[in-house]
Amino acid sequence: MTDRLGPVLLLIGALVLVSARADAETYRWVDDQGNVTYSNRPPQPREVPPATPEAQPAPDVKAPDVKGADVKTREAKSPDVKAPEMKTPEAKAPEPKGAEVQTQPPKPRDAKVSVPPNPIPKTGPTKIDELLDLAGVRGQLVGLLSRVAVDLRPPPGQMSPADQATIDRILGQSLRHDVVYGAVRETFRPQVDRPSLEATAAWLRTPVARKIVALETASSEPDAEQKVADYAAMLKANPPPARRLELLQQLDWVTGANETSADLVAAIARGLSTAVSAAGPPESRLRPGQIEDRAAQVRARANETLREVRTMSMLYTYQALRDEELSEYVRFSGSDAGRWYNTAMRRALVGGIGKAVEQTATELVRAVPLERWARAAMPAPQPVK
Amino acid sequence: MTIGTVRAVVCAITLVLCLASIGAPQERKAPAANDLDRAQAAFQAGRYTEALALARRGADAAPTSVRALTVRAGMAEFMGEFDEARTVYDRASALAPDDAELIYLTASFAVRVGEYDRALVQLDRLLALHPAHVRWLFQWAPTYLQPGLLRDHPALEHIVQIKLDILSERGDLAQARQLARSYAIVKSGENYCGEAQAKSRDGAEREETFKAFRLAALGQPDAADCIWWYGQWLSDEGYVRLGRLMVIEGTRAMPSAGGKESRARYLRIRLGGNREVSKRAEQLFLVARQRYLRDGDIDGAVRLFDESIRLAPMFARPYNYRATIAADLGDREAALAWLQRGLQADPDSWRTHRNIGKLLSELERYPEAEMYLRKTVQLFGDDAGGRLALARVLYAQGKYDDFAKEARAAVALLANWKTPVPEVRDFLSKFDRWGPGEALPPAPDPRIIVGWNHD
Numbered sequence: 001m002t003d004r005l006g007p008v009l010l011l012i013g014a015l016v017l018v019s020a021r022a023d024a025e026t027y028r029w030v031d032d033q034g035n036v037t038y039s040n041r042p043p044q045p046r047e048v049p050p051a052t053p054e055a056q057p058a059p060d061v062k063a064p065d066v067k068g069a070d071v072k073t074r075e076a077k078s079p080d081v082k083a084p085e086m087k088t089p090e091a092k093a094p095e096p097k098g099a100e101v102q103t104q105p106p107k108p109r110d111a112k113v114s115v116p117p118n119p120i121p122k123t124g125p126t127k128i129d130e131l132l133d134l135a136g137v138r139g140q141l142v143g144l145l146s147r148v149a150v151d152l153r154p155p156p157g158q159m160s161p162a163d164q165a166t167i168d169r170i171l172g173q174s175l176r177h178d179v180v181y182g183a184v185r186e187t188f189r190p191q192v193d194r195p196s197l198e199a200t201a202a203w204l205r206t207p208v209a210r211k212i213v214a215l216e217t218a219s220s221e222p223d224a225e226q227k228v229a230d231y232a233a234m235l236k237a238n239p240p241p242a243r244r245l246e247l248l249q250q251l252d253w254v255t256g257a258n259e260t261s262a263d264l265v266a267a268i269a270r271g272l273s274t275a276v277s278a279a280g281p282p283e284s285r286l287r288p289g290q291i292e293d294r295a296a297q298v299r300a301r302a303n304e305t306l307r308e309v310r311t312m313s314m315l316y317t318y319q320a321l322r323d324e325e326l327s328e329y330v331r332f333s334g335s336d337a338g339r340w341y342n343t344a345m346r347r348a349l350v351g352g353i354g355k356a357v358e359q360t361a362t363e364l365v366r367a368v369p370l371e372r373w374a375r376a377a378m379p380a381p382q383p384v385k
Numbered sequence: 386m387t388i389g390t391v392r393a394v395v396c397a398i399t400l401v402l403c404l405a406s407i408g409a410p411q412e413r414k415a416p417a418a419n420d421l422d423r424a425q426a427a428f429q430a431g432r433y434t435e436a437l438a439l440a441r442r443g444a445d446a447a448p449t450s451v452r453a454l455t456v457r458a459g460m461a462e463f464m465g466e467f468d469e470a471r472t473v474y475d476r477a478s479a480l481a482p483d484d485a486e487l488i489y490l491t492a493s494f495a496v497r498v499g500e501y502d503r504a505l506v507q508l509d510r511l512l513a514l515h516p517a518h519v520r521w522l523f524q525w526a527p528t529y530l531q532p533g534l535l536r537d538h539p540a541l542e543h544i545v546q547i548k549l550d551i552l553s554e555r556g557d558l559a560q561a562r563q564l565a566r567s568y569a570i571v572k573s574g575e576n577y578c579g580e581a582q583a584k585s586r587d588g589a590e591r592e593e594t595f596k597a598f599r600l601a602a603l604g605q606p607d608a609a610d611c612i613w614w615y616g617q618w619l620s621d622e623g624y625v626r627l628g629r630l631m632v633i634e635g636t637r638a639m640p641s642a643g644g645k646e647s648r649a650r651y652l653r654i655r656l657g658g659n660r661e662v663s664k665r666a667e668q669l670f671l672v673a674r675q676r677y678l679r680d681g682d683i684d685g686a687v688r689l690f691d692e693s694i695r696l697a698p699m700f701a702r703p704y705n706y707r708a709t710i711a712a713d714l715g716d717r718e719a720a721l722a723w724l725q726r727g728l729q730a731d732p733d734s735w736r737t738h739r740n741i742g743k744l745l746s747e748l749e750r751y752p753e754a755e756m757y758l759r760k761t762v763q764l765f766g767d768d769a770g771g772r773l774a775l776a777r778v779l780y781a782q783g784k785y786d787d788f789a790k791e792a793r794a795a796v797a798l799l800a801n802w803k804t805p806v807p808e809v810r811d812f813l814s815k816f817d818r819w820g821p822g823e824a825l826p827p828a829p830d831p832r833i834i835v836g837w838n839h840d
Contacts, residue, residue, distance in 0.1 A: 256823030
């Protein structure tokens, strides 16, 4: 569990920054050379290796990739643990108000989410990788980076095929989740406080935490935005109980998820500005202070947007959790260990992702000069009648 | 006319003059028209550095052209290149000693750099250009005749206004008031202060309000509040020399001991107390600030700030701007060093304490930041933004009780100013309900108090 990465991902996804084209599908696949490609079109037959049980074409994101033989991914069947049923108000069918109104309560979306049957036993000190795996960081980064890649990719038809191919290649290589994960881990490492780390790991091994990680990971999938929108529409007819809202607000408060999302958006904006500015002519380059100003402006705008969407995203993400489970989550997040983890993770994410975006943008503008990006952004000339 | 007005008029006049003087009899050689025209076009387009470069080239190509020299001098003055401006004005004056507009510009420039005696000589020359009967009337006619005279001869109005500025800036406010009365600039029995306050309340044009308060300072010596307000406004605008004198005058006129004390504190923590700043240093600072904020001209601004510091080493504001530039260039340690120098220059500078506290907070050096921000609110208790910044660093250190105290005090202060800070209220309400959260509290910086905003 990232404690905050889950909601953060959803919130970021709701922002213009990473969801400007709501109607665009995103596809991700790995070719036989191991190159990852992000595109708004499905892979063509020659672009993907033949499907084998080991190599699945992926727009899907795995559940938390927790090491250990006893850990099951969400694809793994777990007959003894069912997805929890939603409690009230879902138990009450909403009043039908018209043809467009749902007559069924929102269904828990975690039919696929399975929870490991037992807490993971652990002896000896927990490694950082182990902690981050327990938190599902790696899996959730996949979702986040795929959204960033979609946003950095120019709309179809605006670039020449050669430039488009170059951009796709760079995005596939630079925004690899394992690379960014490495950066996040390295930023996390110096902040380690051993007792807090062990307490966090112990919490993450509990069944409720495992379940939360699975939910957050599922929410980080690229298609979650549409699901949140659908869910929001359903909630209009069937508003959540006040207790649930209170718990979610409290969760947001103790984890600082909203602030972290805004920090991430600012870091991405900063990384882009830095790279683009450095590629421009010297006289038009931005000073560090100007870049910071822009990042602050973006952050302020993001904060406004996030305020509006955060509750909805969290309602969606945690809909399968019971109030008691959510309370447990809040309790841990407000503990000393939870606070340490939240702070350390915020810094690690903001630092790691900001750096990755800056490096990617630097490579993009080096490979495809700015003027070609600018030209691509111009409307196509109209044919002369 | 205020100093600010004069400056604006000078800039406009400089350019108009340059066009108007094309056919002047003093013109001994055709100017390099292309460069000058392009200079003026660049100036009007806001490309000031380019404009000055073109003006220099135009003047070099036509060294006996009054127009070319005047354009260059005006632009050099505008850019804070005062030595160059003076040299070129002198050259132009030698070519056209009786050019009234040029004399006016030269006098105005002399006031700008604090060469008051020189300015007075120029004003005498300007007066001497008028017919004898006009001069006689200007000097000896009764007050009731003066408004008509000044209306018919605008140059005389300029002379009076510049003299008022000179007397005020020299600290001889009694003489300035006498002069204003004798030329019917102000009249006894008028409620200038009330009018100014009404303009301010009704949201009149900024310049109009400014003029109204100036009249109050000249026409109503007992209007302590208005004089004080005028001084604060001047301080905010960067006219610290005249601002300081007006604050002192407003304090003198203040009847209550409490009022005197708070105004004395303002003088100490905002205007350097007894540290008088020369006019030239003040003007260099003002132009440097413009060159940095408006033009992004780092090199030019740094040179002028440094010159201002050299002339007035106890003047805190240029140090703060040097720190801002360093921070904007990404060198926060250098920014800290500049702020430390600023505190050495003026240990009671509220703004410097505030800036250093906020910078240390950004650097997450919270205990040090707390020290400077505590001093900030100690120096100026009504600084709501400073209190919120302090509240944030207290929270970051886990000093939650102190945080709540400072944040609530700030919210209460802002409520008095009818400035809600919903994000802070929201944070406090969650804090009260759920205890400390993960995110640091917001620390907005509402600029609400005239006279405290633009150091």
